[in-house]
Amino acid sequence: MPTWRLITLRGEDRTRLGEALDAVGSVDREPGERNPKPFRAELLIALVASPREHPDVPEWEQHATAAGVGHLLQLALWQAGWGVKWRTGHLANSPEVRATHGLADHELLMGWLYVGSIDDALRARLTSSSRPILDPRASLRADAAEP
Template sequence: MSAESTPRAALDAVRNRRSYSKVTDDAPSQAELEELVSAMSSIADHSGLRPWRIIALRGDARKKLGKALAKAEGGDREKYVAKAQRAPLLLAIVVSPRKDKIPLWEQEAVASGVAHTLGLLLHEAGWGTMWRTGSLTRAKAVRKALGVEKPEYLLGWIYVGGVPEKERRVKPRKPLDLSRHLSEL
């Protein structure tokens, strides 16, 4: 396949994806979210284990998460509750490993693929997203608040909301140094 025959829609989607640290209070409906998550059936997944799940947090569920983050960090409760409410929808990405011959790292890669692809689909649907991680993703208080029980673990959250009008223009990205990222043997 030549560069001229590369599927333009997919290429443009990847090139135009951006992270939005500030979003509006709009969010995808449950039906829209279900449609996008259902597309995850095509994610590359050795043995079709589907070793992941997504927890949607809206409304007061975000406050519950914020309180758990504060408890885990030993920090200011209001600060963490506010952080958890930066977007109207948070999608917690959970690795849900299956006992199988497939190694854990490969199952985690599948969950990571789900997170990235879902973020891309949300962006293409017009939503602003931001992938958030950190040491608190593995904190016991956070796992408990989200109902994540071992051997499951949290990869992070996708914050989702509307794209503010002033952020709608596409800002050019710094090009990749292909000599560093692509080689031949």
């Protein structure tokens, strides 16, 4: 059984998320105006770490696996032509937001992938970039000695 799960939010799901965020955060809009944050992209994918008791896999490692899933999904969506931004914040695991996502007590909302289209000008800039590829050797070491 996986130690993570994904929840897609579209349409009214995003409205309910906005209402949950408003219930715990300050609201600086006119009364009745919906929270725009969940509508910044066409699709939100909530990434949930759902660790299980396991004698060989500690909880931190299960959280790391869930984060890896989110990162790989983000890369795959970019490769498929979508724009993606991983967002989180101090309200992500508030009781109201957790309830909106139906989270169990042991689960952790690690954030949302905001998935949407990419502006044509940005896409052209990304594909024609002349920036050099980063050299990973600056971050790699052959031993565990102090840096």
